[in-house]
Structures are given as C-alpha cells and as structure tokens.
Amino acid sequence: MQFWRRPLDADTIQVPRGEIHILSEQCKGCGFCVEYCPREVLKLSDSYNKKGYHPPLAAKVDDCVHCQLCELLCPEFAIFVTPKVPSVVGIPVDTRGEEVMVGES
Amino acid sequence: MSQLTHPMESILRMNRMPHIWCPGCGIGTAMTALAEALNKTQIPLDKVAVVSGIGCTGRVAGYVKLDSFHTTHGRAIPFATGLKLANPELKVVVFSGDGDLVAIGGNHFIHAARRNMDIAVFCVNNFTYGMTGGQLAPTTPPPATSTTTPYGAYEQPFNLAHLADSAGASYVARWTVLHIRRLTKSMTEALQKKGFSFVEIICPCPTLYGRRNRIGDGLQEMQFYRDNCIIQHGADTRTIDIKFRDKIVIGKFVDRERPTFLDALNSRLLEALGNRYEPYGKVTENADRN
Numbered sequence A: 001m002q003f004w005r006r007p008l009d010a011d012t013i014q015v016p017r018g019e020i021h022i023l024s025e026q027c028k029g030c031g032f033c034v035e036y037c038p039r040e041v042l043k044l045s046d047s048y049n050k051k052g053y054h055p056p057l058a059a060k061v062d063d064c065v066h067c068q069l070c071e072l073l074c075p076e077f078a079i080f081v082t083p084k085v086p087s088v089v090g091i092p093v094d095t096r097g098e099e100v101m102v103g104e105s
Numbered sequence B: 001m002s003q004l005t006h007p008m009e010s011i012l013r014m015n016r017m018p019h020i021w022c023p024g025c026g027i028g029t030a031m032t033a034l035a036e037a038l039n040k041t042q043i044p045l046d047k048v049a050v051v052s053g054i055g056c057t058g059r060v061a062g063y064v065k066l067d068s069f070h071t072t073h074g075r076a077i078p079f080a081t082g083l084k085l086a087n088p089e090l091k092v093v094v095f096s097g098d099g100d101l102v103a104i105g106g107n108h109f110i111h112a113a114r115r116n117m118d119i120a121v122f123c124v125n126n127f128t129y130g131m132t133g134g135q136l137a138p139t140t141p142p143p144a145t146s147t148t149t150p151y152g153a154y155e156q157p158f159n160l161a162h163l164a165d166s167a168g169a170s171y172v173a174r175w176t177v178l179h180i181r182r183l184t185k186s187m188t189e190a191l192q193k194k195g196f197s198f199v200e201i202i203c204p205c206p207t208l209y210g211r212r213n214r215i216g217d218g219l220q221e222m223q224f225y226r227d228n229c230i231i232q233h234g235a236d237t238r239t240i241d242i243k244f245r246d247k248i249v250i251g252k253f254v255d256r257e258r259p260t261f262l263d264a265l266n267s268r269l270l271e272a273l274g275n276r277y278e279p280y281g282k283v284t285e286n287a288d289r290n
Ligand code: SF4
Pocket: A018, A020, A036, A037, A038, A039, A040, A041, A042, A063, A064, A065, A066, A067, A068, A069, A070, A071, A081
C-alpha cells in the first residue's frame, strides 16, 4: 500500500504485530485464511495432516498485522493470532518493500 | 512455550473438534460470529441458552459450551418461546438452518415474529437441505438443481428477510459469512434488541449446493459473495429476494420498536385488572460478566 504523502506522525504510530498459531490437525484445507489475509501472510503448505488436508503455514510471519481476519473466517477454529509485543513503532516496510498501513478493521 | 488455547475455548467445546461440517462449509464461521457476538455483548454466559433444531446447522447446539438444546425438527422456536416465557431473565438464541426454521418450522417462525417474542433467531441459509442429502428447500432459488429437482427448481422460494419483516420482527438483517465483522456486529445488535430479531446468514454449502450448481467449492462460493453482494441498509425487503447466481442484497433492513409478547401481555392485564395484577417477567438488569 502506497501513501499519497507520508503522514506527519509516521514515526510515532504503533503498528500492531501478530503471532500466528495454527492447529494443523484441525484444519480442513478450505483456504479461507490464505485467500482473505490482507497481508498475504499465509499459504497452504505441501505437507499433510492426519486427515490428508494441507494446513496453512505462515510464509511471511513478520507481515502479520494482527487483524485476526483469518481467525474469524476459519470454519474449523484451526488458526488464531495473538498480539506480539512490542508492536512496531513507525511505518514498517513489509517483505514486498511496501510501507504497511493498517486499515480500519 | 506453554500450550496456547484457541480464544473461543471459553464458549465452544473445543474437545469436540474437528466438527462434522465439510471442508469449505461456512457454518463454523457463523458459529465464530455467534461466539464473538456473545463476547461483545458481555451477557453473562449462564444467562444464555442456545436452541437448535435438526440439520447441519442444528449441530451448533452441541458445540457451544452454554446451556443448549437440540430440539426436534422445526421446533427450535417453540422450544425457545417456552424457555423465554418460563425464565424471562434468559437471553434465548435460536441458531438453526433454513430448512429447519422456515420449512418444517415455518409456522412457528411467522408466529414468533408476529407476537414479537423476545428471542434472537440466527438462520444459516445455504439454500438446500444439507444433512439429508441436498433436497429442494423453500429457499432454493430456481432454476438451481437439487437431488429432488434434477432438472432445476421451479418453485418460488421464500425471501426470508421479507417474511420476517412482514410478520412483524423488530430487527431484520442479512449478511454472508464472508462479511464476518459486519455479521458479528449485526448479531450483537440482535442479541441486545428487545423483541424478535432475525439475522439471515448466507453460507456456502459446497458439497450439496455449490458444486452441484457449478458455483464451486467453499472458497469459490465465498468469492461469489465477494463479487456479488451489495450492501444496502434499510432496503425495502420486498425487493431483495435472492435469485440464482445473481446479486445478493445484504445489510440491516429493519430496526424498530414494538411491544414484545410479555410487554403486551402485561399492559393488557394491567389495564383489565388494575393493581390486582402483578406484571410477569420483569427482567432485572444483569451485571457484567463475572
Ligand atoms: S491476523 Fe490478519 S494479517 Fe495476520 S495472518 Fe491473519 S489475516 Fe493475515
């Protein structure tokens, strides 16, 4: 996400960060979390769980902004996110080289 | 690191997971919305009862860690009515499917709305009878196919929002499970609303509706909602029937004040009997949880 102009208080903004927890054995590989993560943090792994589904893995762990959308959308209660402290101060740059802005959730 | 538990642990029976629903089915997401909404309202959990009927969605009663009842087919609403009237302090939630609530239990549905019974009804609408094998439901939009209409449905389906509205519900909204935050907000409002509140939750059924009708698997049904839903608060419910593979109007349609069944009963008897009558079921305001 690009800014039109850099916000004046950019250096004081606290950007939340999340730590992702995946309960692989509960996942049924529907892909909701992967598809709708706004930061494209997740992807389906190649490994199988006991039931033969591909659970997701956090491919870009550091990009997670703790929006918890994956946690809300997962029909299997197989993924949840806890806040990571300290949150990043200032506008961080994600793995795509873009500045991260946290939209309203 | 210590073993972390899922934040829904306090409301859902995680030891019964994985649940019975198919991969890509949205009922689990709808259940998350219910749990989130209950958390937001801060209603003490021992004052909440969840009633379900039969069907895939009917299993919800078994997965919540609350007082819950899995009733006979179509009878979730009369059961909830009895529960509410016997113990007016309870927050009674009905969580069931379209087949259960408006086909087998259709009569109960309109009468509870007409009397403005103080219950919250959450209806998961996946346009088919899932558990029994994908038969035509009163919500199946023609010409979708089902196991009982292999050449396509030809009956006019119910427009649930309009049905609830015209029967007299106090609160009517429709969302899909994809709109999870707005759905949760709506469910929170419905839980706090006095009177009959109804939220229709559009939900993918990949196994028996989506794949059969070439919409695709659960994820593709979600993409369909993303591309075809139009949010229109306050829309005239007469105009928002759901057509096959067409735009779906979602939003909050009705939010009005009407005396509930108990209010009407009390005011009638007070008027008729004066102070010989002691009003029934005055709900004391609940303190916060814990
Ligand atoms: S919390 Fe949000 S940003 Fe983090 S993985 Fe989940 S959906 Fe992506």
